[in-house]
Amino acid sequence: MRIYISADMEGVTGLVDAADVQPSGRDYERGRVMMTEDVNAAVRGALTSGATDILVNDAHGPMRNLLSETLHPAARLMRGKPKTMGMLEGLDATYDAMLCVGFHSRAGVLGVMSHSFMGHEIEDIRLDERPVGEIGLAHATAASLGVPVVMLTGDDTAVAEMAAWDPAVAGVAVKHAHDRFAAELRPVAEAREAIESAAAAAVAAHGTAAPHSRTATLAVRWQSASVASVLLGIPGVTSVDSRTVRATGTMPDLYRQFGVWMRVAASLTGQAPYC
Incomplete structure (x- = not known):
């Protein structure tokens, strides 16, 4: 079973500020550790439910955030940029399911570090007139390839955004937004256990979807x-x-x-x- 993981950073356990997720930030190195461990939890869960091939795409900013030396050895890593498909580089119809780790809500939503791809430079995105951000575009693109998105982790606003696109996607809220740079954090061990359990259940229950090109x-x-x-x-x-x-x-x-x-x-x- 082939599993694809797109890993962003703003929705990772414990991170709330630009200083946590940007290379110039004072807490960026800690953020890289936290991001890698959230991804590792998802990998462990996927393996529990029979995944035999896992590709992780480092999908945040410079796309050189995940620590390859501590990434789970069962996962392959897609790292660096430019990438023709950006956050979805390497995804194709041969994958059985997709997991979104560390995602955030779209621009205009009061979620932790909410934005749509380019910070304040992009004010709004619409897909067939519907407001959309990174979550919605990732889901729509995966669906066009026939790859079901089965799990998303992030703050509560990101989980709610995915549920609005597809209520069948398992959501793991690792923090609850109080403002754009403030959140109530779920304890780290509890959050990682929740990610692993949800990934295992979601991969085990994944269905099939036919590719479409509407x-x-x-x-x-x-x-x-x-x-x-x-x-x-x-x-x-x-x-x-x-x-x-x-x-x-x-x-x-x-x-x-x-x-x-x-x-x-x-x-x-x-x-x-x-x-």
């Missing part, structure tokens, strides 16, 4: 009108207003194109997230 429309509203203007040079990208662009296509092609949009935006703005 056409969808992705719209992104940027803080900078210059980003939207430059993106109009990409074939198929059209303007909604001075700061919003959209494109229509099928997943995962639309997800891949969105990655190009973000690289264009990064080259134009150079702004750090969480400002």
Whole structure:
């Protein structure tokens, strides 16, 4: 059984602030340890339920966060960037299930370190007019490949966001948001045990899903009108207003194109997230 794990960092046990998750932060090295151990808990759970091949994609920021020397030896690691598919690099229809570890809620939600991909540079994302963030786009892309998302860990707002997309996904809340940089933390040992148990149960119960390639429309509203203007040079990208662009296509092609949009935006703005 092949299992894919996408590992973000903001939703990891014990982390609440940019200083915990950015390489320049004073607590970043501790954050890397915490991230690796949350992933290890998910790997252990998947192995308990018969996983024979596990790929972990380091999906946060520089994508060089997980400590390879302490990552569970049963897991393979996808590390570094650029990646054509970003947070979903390496995911394809041969995987039986996907686990999301350390995810966070979308921009505009009062969740721990909530944002959508690029901090304050992306104001809003819509998929077929529905507000969406990293969680919704990951779920939609996996579904298009026929890979069910079976578990998500993060704060309570991230768990609720996934439940709104797919109530069948097992959610593990490792902290409860009090504000964007404040949370009530679940005890570390308890949180890791919950991740391992949920992963085991979710992998054991995973079903099958047929790949589909329905056409969808992705719209992104940027803080900078210059980003939207430059993106109009990409074939198929059209303007909604001075700061919003959209494109229509099928997943995962639309997800891949969105990655190009973000690289264009990064080259134009150079702004750090969480400002």
